[in-house]
Each structure stands twice: as structure tokens, then as C-alpha cells.
Amino acid sequence: MLPDLRAWVFAVRTFAGAMLALWCAMALDLDRPYWAMATAYIVAQPLTGSMRSKGLYRLIGTVVGAVVVVGLVPLLVDAPELLTAALASWTGLCLFVALLDRTPRSYVFMLAGYSAAIIGFPATADPSGIFSIALARVEEITLGIVCTIVVGSIVFPRPIGPVVAARIDVWRADAERWALEALRGAVNPDPRRADRRRLAADAIEIGQLSSHLAFDASNYQGTTRWVDALQRRVLTLLPVLSSIEDRIAALRRLGPLSPDREQALAEVAAWVVERPPPDALRARLRALAPAGGGALSWPEALWTTLVLRLVEMIDLLWDTSQLRAAIAAGDHAPPPLVVPEGAIAGRVLHRDPGLAALSGFAAALAVGLVVAFWIGSGWSEGAIAAQMAAVGASFFAVQDDPVPAILRFTGWALVACVVDAAYLFAILPIAHDFEMLVLALAPAFVFYGLLIAMPATTPIGMGLGVNGATLLALQATYAADAASFGGSVIALTVGLGTAALVTALIRSVGAEWSARRLLRASWADLVQAAKGGADRSALASRLLDRMGLLVPRLAAVAPDADRAAADLLAELRVGVNIVELQQGRADLPPAAANAVARALRALSGWFQRRRHRGGPTPPPALLAALDAALRSVWEAGAVQERALLNLVGIRQALFPAAPPPDPA
Numbered sequence: 001m002l003p004d005l006r007a008w009v010f011a012v013r014t015f016a017g018a019m020l021a022l023w024c025a026m027a028l029d030l031d032r033p034y035w036a037m038a039t040a041y042i043v044a045q046p047l048t049g050s051m052r053s054k055g056l057y058r059l060i061g062t063v064v065g066a067v068v069v070v071g072l073v074p075l076l077v078d079a080p081e082l083l084t085a086a087l088a089s090w091t092g093l094c095l096f097v098a099l100l101d102r103t104p105r106s107y108v109f110m111l112a113g114y115s116a117a118i119i120g121f122p123a124t125a126d127p128s129g130i131f132s133i134a135l136a137r138v139e140e141i142t143l144g145i146v147c148t149i150v151v152g153s154i155v156f157p158r159p160i161g162p163v164v165a166a167r168i169d170v171w172r173a174d175a176e177r178w179a180l181e182a183l184r185g186a187v188n189p190d191p192r193r194a195d196r197r198r199l200a201a202d203a204i205e206i207g208q209l210s211s212h213l214a215f216d217a218s219n220y221q222g223t224t225r226w227v228d229a230l231q232r233r234v235l236t237l238l239p240v241l242s243s244i245e246d247r248i249a250a251l252r253r254l255g256p257l258s259p260d261r262e263q264a265l266a267e268v269a270a271w272v273v274e275r276p277p278p279d280a281l282r283a284r285l286r287a288l289a290p291a292g293g294g295a296l297s298w299p300e301a302l303w304t305t306l307v308l309r310l311v312e313m314i315d316l317l318w319d320t321s322q323l324r325a326a327i328a329a330g331d332h333a334p335p336p337l338v339v340p341e342g343a344i345a346g347r348v349l350h351r352d353p354g355l356a357a358l359s360g361f362a363a364a365l366a367v368g369l370v371v372a373f374w375i376g377s378g379w380s381e382g383a384i385a386a387q388m389a390a391v392g393a394s395f396f397a398v399q400d401d402p403v404p405a406i407l408r409f410t411g412w413a414l415v416a417c418v419v420d421a422a423y424l425f426a427i428l429p430i431a432h433d434f435e436m437l438v439l440a441l442a443p444a445f446v447f448y449g450l451l452i453a454m455p456a457t458t459p460i461g462m463g464l465g466v467n468g469a470t471l472l473a474l475q476a477t478y479a480a481d482a483a484s485f486g487g488s489v490i491a492l493t494v495g496l497g498t499a500a501l502v503t504a505l506i507r508s509v510g511a512e513w514s515a516r517r518l519l520r521a522s523w524a525d526l527v528q529a530a531k532g533g534a535d536r537s538a539l540a541s542r543l544l545d546r547m548g549l550l551v552p553r554l555a556a557v558a559p560d561a562d563r564a565a566a567d568l569l570a571e572l573r574v575g576v577n578i579v580e581l582q583q584g585r586a587d588l589p590p591a592a593a594n595a596v597a598r599a600l601r602a603l604s605g606w607f608q609r610r611r612h613r614g615g616p617t618p619p620p621a622l623l624a625a626l627d628a629a630l631r632s633v634w635e636a637g638a639v640q641e642r643a644l645l646n647l648v649g650i651r652q653a654l655f656p657a658a659p660p661p662d663p664a
Contacts, residue, residue: 388491523611
């Protein structure tokens with residue numbers, strides 16, 4: 001794909017920011033002005049809000065890393081082995097915290113880790129100058145950040161707000177299409193199921209984008225809270241839509257619906273399209289719900305719970321319309337909402353301390369091995385190798401298997417070395433002033449910017465631009481040395497190669513392994529929910545987040561991989577219903593409460609067994625316990641409709657093909 005006009009604007013703008021930073025650093029006579037140039041390519045982002053937030057996070061991380069180094073070096077100045085071990089451990093600890101955070105803010109922690117390595121390892125040769133070295137690195141990086149943000153904010157800025165709004169509109173349209181298909185009884189083939197599960201993965205991406213809105217230069221800047229509220233309502237809508245689709249399909253399998261019920265579904269479908277005030281429609285739906293009591297009628301139980309879910313869907317869709325209007329208007333005042341904040345999924349992310357600790361240990365070990373070789377051999381370029389080991393082990397650790405990305409980064413860094421060699425020894429000697437230097441650098445570095453601007457080639461552009469600027473090592477005066485350049489290239493290869501090797505031996509996992517780990521974490525949450533004490537919003541948010549993490553991993557495994565991975569949306573419905581059932585159990589009559597308690601114990605035991613031993617099919621004893629609880633709750637009458645809703649939802653999610661329960 002060829003770059004478009006936006007890509008060219010971004011590339012030229014980034015190059016201009018880098019040259020401005022380089023000129024300022026040279027004018028201020030900073031030690032390593034090329035760090036300012038390299039920083040411009042590190043923080044470069046096509047969207048203005050992302051660029052500003054990344055620049056701020058990088059600045060904070062660099063300052064934290066510099067402060068740590070300034071504190072460590074004087075304490076361990078007489079023990080270089082302990083100093084290097086402390087820096088390696090700090091890199092691993094910061095990576096551990098960054099992987100637990102899982103927000104754009106995690107960049108602060110990762111930068112604090114490997115910035116300490118970048119600043120600290122060269123200082124081991126001259127510990128007395130650590131404060132000056134750290135201050136110079138902070139000044140150079142700050143200069144690169146400021147110049148990039150200033151140029152990027154003035155020269156054809158591209159706000160992130162309209163991009164987020166467009167993605168939200170597509171996302172809402174997909175959810176509304178799902179609602180219409182369910183209401184009209186459309187067939188739900190496997191490809192459509194995959195598209196619907198992908199809504200959760202798209203939600204994670206939108207959440208990441210919207211986190212930069214506070215740094216944006218558009219009228220969307222003050223609507224971050226409304227974007228977050230809308231996102232959480234659409235996430236909450238996903239299990240509701242799944243439940244509606246499931247119940248309508250189950251009712252149609254039992255026979256044709258009555259004309260008034262068919263008419264009600266048609267009215268709801270029309271409302272989804274037109275979106276008038278929903279009060280009259282809510283009242284009509286509730287008038288069609290039976291009262292319950294007596295012998296269990298399975299079609300009536302399904303319809304009763306369908307009505308409740310339809311009302312929830314209407315309320316959530318109405319809120320999304322109000323929030324979208326507030327976002328479009330840049331309105332800071334709260335729009336009128338129906339669904340209270342406590343009833344929707346909050347912002348709770350899945351975290352994996354075990355895998356984060358393994359990644360941190362791998363980073364610390366990779367740095368430690370390079371440092372041991374450096375100290376033992378007295379290698380003059382060992383500090384560069386240690387720096388690159390820290391960068392390589394940290395930068396790609398969020399991936400299941402970081403090794404291919406590290407190796408690709410190494411390969412493109414070596415390509416940048418070849419380009420730099422041509423510059424250093426053939427082109428730059430004839431560039432006698434800064435203007436000639438800019439003209440000479442423009443072809444390569446504008447091209448690197450074009451690669452960064454296109455998502456498919458962004459990693460290539462970053463590998464070329466950042467390493468090309470760093471290894472070029474531009475100073476105020478020409479001082480290229482072939483031996484030093486060759487040593488730097490070897491050090492880069494050794495550092496990144498060690499990071500790849502240690503990561504492959506300790507940390508690399510496959511997509512299928514990660515998917516199974518996500519599933520086991522979800523089953524553990526369901527066990528805890530069935531035992532009591534779980535929060536509905538937190539559980540729903542965490543399960544939805546895991547579903548978003550699971551979807552791209554499913555695309556990477558074989559089609560016949562663990563089928564349970566495709567059922568996480570059903571298990572999300574189970575989890576939400578379990579928590580609601582636990583919360584409402586105290587209001588049930590004693591007989592119904594006891595039956596529900598037995599069903600919850602059976603659910604806990606089933607998910608506990610599944611967590612440890614797997615097993616794709618829930619046992620018949622669990623179905624019997626759910627049916628017994630359903631009969632008891634149905635006999636208690638319409639006042640227990642929420643408990644009925646939860647039990648029907650659990651039964652339909654776990655046993656969609658089971659025959660209707662025996663009313664006796």
C-alpha cells in the first residue's frame with residue numbers, strides 16, 4: 001500500500017521536529033544531541049493526542065529513571081557488580097509493574113526501567129559525573145519531546161477525537177445490527193458469532209484510543225468521561241444481546257409466538273432503528289410478562305426473562321444515544337441517563353502477575369548476562385550491549401511470544417546500520433553546514449517517517465528511525481570512527497540477541513497457551529462468584545476484557561483448538577447471572593433460597609473441576625440442580641422475577657440444547 005497525503009504530512013512533520021530538536025541540542029552544546037533526534041522518532045504518532053500523551057509519559061519515565069540512577073550510583077560506586085545487578089533488577093521490576101498496569105500509562109514504568117539502564121551503564125566508567133550525565137540525558141530527551149509536540153501541534157495536527165468518534169459509531173452500529181438480527185430471528189452462523197465476539201476486542205482498542213482524549217486538540221478533549229461511559233454501556237450490552245438472541249431462538253424452537261408477542265418484538269426492532277423516548281415501549285413489554293406461580297411453564301419463564309432483558313437493552317441503547325449526542329456536541333454537562341453507573345460494567349482489567357513476573361525476570365536475566373560478559377571480558381562497548389538488552393527485553397514483552405518481534409527489530413536495526421555507514425563515511429563528510437546536513441538526512445528519515453505512518457509498517461519504521469538516529473551519533477562536529485561504529489553495531493546485535501535468546505528460553509508462550517490461561521482465570525472468577533463475594537460490575541468488566549484479549553489469540557490457533565475458547569461470551573452471561581443471584585438470594589422464600597444455594601454449589605464445583613481438569617460438557621447433575629431451583633423460584637411468583645431471570649440465563653448459557661425442565 002502506497003502512503004497517502006496524511007502519511008507524507010506526518011513524515012515531513014516528524015522529520016522537521018527531529019531536525020529542530022537536533023539543531024537546538026547542538027546550539028545548547030549538549031553532550032549527545034542525537035538523543036534529541038532519536039526521541040522525536042520514538043514519540044512520533046500520527047494522532048496528536050497520542051503523540052502528546054506518549055511524550056508526557058516518556059518524559060516522566062525518563063525523569064524517574066534518572067532519579068533512580070542518581071540515587072544508586074553514589075551508594076554502589078565502589079561495587080560495580082552490585083550496581084549493574086541493581087540496574088538489571090530495576091529494569092525487571094519496572095517491566096513487571098508496566099505489564100500489570102495495561103494502560104497507556106504503563107509506558108511510564110517501562111521507560112523508568114530501561115532509561116535507568118541507558119543512563120546508568122555508561123556512567124559506570126565515570127561514576128563521579130553521574131548527575132551531569134543524567135541531567136544531560138533528561139535535557140536531550142525533553143528537547144526531542146518538546147520539539148516534536150510543538151511541530152506536531154502546529155503543522156496540520158490530526159486530532160484523535162474524530163477518529164475515536166468514528167470508531168464508536170461503527171462499534172455501536174455493529175451492536176445494533178446484532179440486536180435487530182436477534183429480534184427478527186435471523187440465523188446466527190459461526191462467522192457471525194466470531195464477529196460478535198470481536199466487539200469485545202474492538203472495545204479494548206477504543207478504550208486505548210479514548211485514554212488519549214484528555215491530551216487532544218479538538219472539542220472532544222473534555223468528553224473523555226462520556227466516551228468512557230458510552231464504552232462501558234456498549235460492553236454491558238454485549239451479554240444482554242447474547243441473552244436476548246438465545247431466548248428468542250429457544251422460544252421459536254418451542255413453537256410460534258403469539259401475535260401480540262410477535263408484534264412486541266417488531267415494535268422493539270422499530271425502536272432500535274428510530275430511537276424515540278422509550279417509556280411507552282417499556283410499559284407495553286412489562287404488560288406482556290406473565291405473573292408466574294404454580295407449575296413451571298418453560299415458555300412463560302423464557303418470555304418473562306426475555307422481557308426483562310429487552311428492557312435492559314432499551315435502556316442501554318437509549319443511554320448510548322444520549323452520550324453520543326453529548327460527545328458530538330463537546331458537551332461537558334452530564335446528559336440524562338437511565339442506567340445508573342453502578343449497574344454497568346466498570347473499568348476493571350485482567351492482570352496476570354505470574355506472566356508479568358516471568359517477563360520481568362527474563363529482562364533482568366538478559367541484562368545481567370550481558371553485564372557479566374561485559375565485566376568479565378572488559379569489552380569497551382559492553383554498556384551499549386546492556387542498554388539494548390534492556391530495551392529489547394522490555395519493549396516487546398506485552399506479546400505472547402516476543403522473540404519474533406525482537407528478531408525483526410534487530411534485523412531492521414542492522415539495515416539502519418548499513419544506511420548509517422553510508423551516511424557516516426560517504427555523505428556526511430561533504431556536508432559542511434547544518435542546512436546541508438538536513439538535506440542529506442531527509443531522504444532516509446522522511447522515508448522512515450512514511451513507514452511509521454502506515455500501521456502495517458510501523459514496527460519497521462520505528463526500527464529504522466530510532467536505531468538510525470541513535471547509531472548515527474551526530475555531534476556538532478564530524479567525528480566518525482569506523483572502529484567505534486563497528487563496535488556499536490556488534491554491541492547492538494549482542495544485546496538484542498541475548499534478549500531474544502533469554503526470552504525464548506524463559507518467557508515465550510504460544511497463543512493457545514495464553515488462551516487457555518485466560519480461560520482458567522475466568523473459571524477461577526466464576527468459582528469465586530458462585531461462592532459469593534464477587535462484584536457484578538467488576539466481574540463483568542474483567543470477563544469482557546479477557547474476551548477481548550482472547551479473540552485475537554483465537555485467530556492465531558488452529559480451527560480445532562479448544563472449543564471452550566469460543567464460549568466465553570456464554571460464560572460471561574453465567575458470571576453476571578451468578579453474582580446477581582447471590583445478591584438477591586436473601587430476598588427469596590426459604591425453600592427457593594435453599595434450592596438456589598444448592599445450584600450455586602453445583603456451579604462452583606463444576607467450574608472448579610473445569611479449571612483444574614477441563615471438560616467441555618457440564619454434568620447432568622448441574623442441570624438437575626438448576627431445574628430444581630427454577631421450579632422453586634417460579635412457584636414463589638412474579639416478585640422473584642430477577643432470580644428467575646438469572647437462573648434461566650445460566651441454564652440457557654450452559655445447556656442451550658437441553659429439553660424444557662420437568663414442571664413436576
